[in-house]
Amino acid sequence: MTTTTESAPTPAPTHRPLWRRLIGFNLLTAVILAVVGYYLGWLLGHHIGGKSYSYEEKSGENDVALLLAYTFSVIGFLVGLGFANYPLSRMLGRPASMREKESAGIGRYFGLCTDHKVVGIQYLVGIGVFFFIGGLNAMLIRTELLHTTPTFVGPNQYLTLVGMHGTMMMGMMTSGILGPFANYFVPIMIGARRMAFPRIEALTFWLLMAAGFVLTSTIFFGGFPTGWTGYEPLNDQAVMGMDSYIMFFALVGISMTLLGLNMMATIITMRAPGLTWSRLPIFVWSVFATAVLMVLAAPMLVATLLMAALDRTINTSFFIAGGGGSSYLFQNLFWFFGHPEVYILALPGFGIILELLPVFTRKPLWGYRLAVSGMLGVSLMSFFVWQHHLFVSGINADLRPFYMLSTEIISIPTGFIFMCFMGTMWKARTTFKVPMLFCMAWAFNFLIGGLSGVFLSDTPSDTDTHGSFFVMAHFHYTIMGGLVFSFFAAIYYWVPKMLGLNFNEKLAKAHFWLMFIAFNSTFMPLFVLGMKGMPRRVSSYSPALHTLNVWVSISAFVLGISMLIFLFNVVYSLIFVREKAEANPWNSKSIEWQVPTPVPVHNFDRIPVFDSDPYDYGTPVGGSVGGGGRAAPAGAGA
Amino acid sequence: MTEPNHARRFTTIWAIATIVAMPIVILVIGPIMPPGNGSEQASGKVTDNTVLLAMATPVLLLVTIYLLYATFAFRQEKGAALEGPAVRGDARIQTTWIVVTSLLVLSLAGYGSVRLLSDYGAGSGSGPTPLTVPSGPKLKVQVIAQQWAFTYRYPQYGGIETPHLVLPVGEMVELHVTSLDVIHSFWALQLGVKADANPDVDNVAFVRPTKLQTFEIRCAELCGIWHGAMFDRGKVVSPTAFNTWMSQMQTKFATATKALPPYSRTYLPEPTRRGG
């Protein structure tokens, strides 16, 4: 895009009656076409599948029909939103066009919009809704775990709840930071007017929304009993609800791949003049490291689930020993995706924390090069550790020392992040605003999570803790204590820029303290539960562990209440009070705070020229050692 | 007022905390770490867990005390807008950190590998061909996992199958864990044994029970609706009691033994595909 100032006022919209405004490529059309597609696929599936396979007669279930129904439904949904318009118009020879509903009022948040800022806010609300649903599942799970035998929910509904909680969270939170915040701020931070592929950016959001809906529809088809890992052969044995899981992850996998692709292309090719790699904000580096993982690992998931779908529909036996397949194949394929997946979750958290620290400590980021190599090191190493999920499964015993070594080694680059955190806080002048509080909590939580990971990477120790609540505690500390806390840090930090409104600080602090205390009270005892012999995903457990489970459940309910405080703050501050935020409330030197609030449609009047990184804080010290320190005045102009 | 020497202060606090905590960790918490002393392998892992905890404690104290120290010592004064020193790195500290953490984790990896091999797999399922096999006589027990119960076969006693697991104390047991349908996992908590049961796979684990006790067996891999209810109680008894029990079982299950297929490392009974 050129740098001409294009701030002509939008023409006043002509008033059309409501029913006329509803016709067109929008969410309503999308839903209608989705329903049509669903029944079309269902009909087709019954014709193809119904008579060809005797087992479909016996079980009374037609997986072909459901998978086709979902596929056609998603295609109908996307066509209804208008995603097919541009490719079709180009195929018909029409010229390339850029804008789509970029200045059409609040309606643009409910459809296909190529403005990356709109997509960012869509992601924030969309992921928030599904995060909330996942949280409600967790509340139901913890209610059941107040009893030692299945009492409150039936045993297969319990497994579905556990599966839905895990699957929803994993699928949604992988884009939890990249979706809302990277989409919104990466172009601004690199001095660009847009992402490299705006329509693909919008596509990743709507795929995720369709996926969430597909997953929640599993309860109409009997749910799925495998948990989020979808292990074969139980996967093949499951009733129709399993297909919802397969479709969900297929859509999420495609969404992730495209999101990562878009981020990489944008960061590599669209940086403004002067923005060399060593001046890139650390958040953008973390997005880049995550994007590499997304592009390389997510397709693996889609391929694996395609094989699982083939096993379920046309009776292949990739994973069935009786037909010549192997249950190990699924485990290995899944975890080859699954391990990079958890680093996809962790890395953006690292980026957020290190990005926020300099602002609140008034010091430059300590060890910038080290932080970058830490993130890239984690990215690279994450492909070499996956068999630590399979230590006791009977894999070739020669492999285990290697994977023990690689898993221990990956903790070295992870440690760099802690070193940079600590270095930045040394002799700082810290103000403990709410985003900073979440950063401190992140450090404690991820420390516990990381140290418990060292226990799990040691095969002898892992023998006792694999598949138990110890593992649950480990990954909840790293994913929830790490990623979700940094997610909230990012929300409190950046929403004043995104929406131009301030949060109520007292409510925010109450949310933080209740969440931090309840979170630790909920998940710390899980380490003990695991070591005392409680396996994962059970609704019957030893009566000796009853008291501890009751304590954990009550703490979980308090954690839920803290989330309600957050929701109340959202409604109260963003809808009723609506206190306008200043352009730079945190006094940050980063470029996204130098543009006015609300951010103009094309971000900048003129493309900025960068001459340093955004960490130009601090009083110069004579003879300071280390990379990149200079006493140059504040960074980019706007 | 001159700035206090933060480096010295912090290091002193951390050193004192570590010196106080380490004996507690090694002498008080260590011995009660899971999985207890029910078997040779389990005792080995109590030691392993103590070592891991001892190495994790200084790190935990370092970061936690630092966070607390930084919260109190490095605050912005009320109403002020001062900035900290513009230091972007320190080559010496970075190198020290990298070297120390690398040595720490590499030594843990080495230690873990040595323990894994010297304890004959440390109670874990080591696949059909384990790397280290104990010498001498071994009691072979096959754990058959099915949806949703464990049954146990003793090939050295005529291939009889029993619904409960009884083991003689002091003898090396060679467990062969396999599944008939989906993935399960045989987890004997107090013996420190966990071995996944995959269909058509023979997963071998070694354990030598050292304490007379009743131990808990649970399924540790989600296998369907009754996964949580798939538990059992096993017993470690004296060798004479074991022989008595075995002859009782041989009489009691004579009918069933005649109906069983010959002992094999894996079984794939019909239906294996989508039967009916």
Added chain:
Amino acid sequence: MSVFAKKVLGVGLSVVLVGILIGLYVANWATSFPPSTAATNAPTAGGGSNLTLETVAAVGPQLSPSHPTWVSYLARQNGQWVHSTTYIVPANTVVHVTLYQFDSPTGLRNPFLSQVQGTVGGTESIDGKLTNGIPPEEASHTFAVPELGVFVPLPGVSEEAKHPCEEAPCEPSKYDHRTITFSFKTGKKGRFRWQCFVPCGAGYIAGNGGPMQTLGYMGGFIDVV
């Protein structure tokens, strides 16, 4: 309150209302258990409780609109066959079970379970004859309560039977069946699950999916009260 806030409040409240309705639906789905049947008291001098069950080849659209082709257990309650697999029995009693088996044989995957375990006397009575086991390939279903040590294999109706019962409810007087009786003792209170061990979930891998993994068909609870 500004116009904007009013609009948002209106939309927001309706979204919240829809959300609550959906939440109630999900909660209802999650917490639904199939109905329970209580064992009746035996009129004999020996005391104990009676439980009358039957196993059918297809449960039929009347009793299960969602899965009419699935095999299922049914329980006798007030002269009717109900689609229930949770049985309430008193503690520290002998429960006498009479089971009418209408389904054809599938065969056990683990022949060990062809021997009767955990019943009074270690035997079951099949069509009047006491036995302590059946040929494994003749098994059609089992009634097993692993936590109480009860494993009872149930033989199937021969393939050449003249009047097989295709769909529930099946009356013993009208169709070919096997009558099996056995008794087991209950101890302390608790909720114990019971299941079938024969791979009778036709159309699923290893025969263990579908009805085997859904409460109300081939598995349930023994509530000892």
